[in-house]
Amino acid sequence: FVCELAFNPQSPEILDNYRVACSIVNGSKYQLSLSGHGHRPKLGFSFYSFDFGPCFIHNTGMKPNETILVVTNEDKVDVSYEMLFENTPYLEVDAPPTVLAPGEFQKIPVIFRPQEAKMYTNTLRFEVNGVTIINVNIAGEGTKMRVELANPSHAHLNFGQLRIGQEV
Structure with missing residues (x-):
């Protein structure tokens, strides 16, 4: 038979001779003594919140607003993550399930x-090692593209007489 035991602490934790009893129905009973230490996976994110601020409403041909989120394995063992977010017409994130080696x-x-x-506003949810959830908040504002004069009295300017190619 197989007995699987998972130890997934949310903060640094030490087990020292932790007593556990495993009983098999109509069978034997096993006494176990567990020792070990654990911590949350050390997966670093370059930011946990990002605000694009005011951005023009997107039209075909416009350059999109983009930032790069860097995810780093700061642990001593491999760490896996999967982003639990579906792209929307206004927010696209390219993050397939990934396993990072230490330092990668x-x-x-x-x-x-x-x-x-x-x-x-959106929250990108990353599931780390199939257990821990890390949230990254993304915000931004859509604004209409509009050009106005700061001073309405400048609506008409007289440049005088100019020659072709002359700069003012």
């Missing part, structure tokens, strides 16, 4: 294309 990192592009004039 992955650059994750985060692309924001606002579709209308409003505030946007």
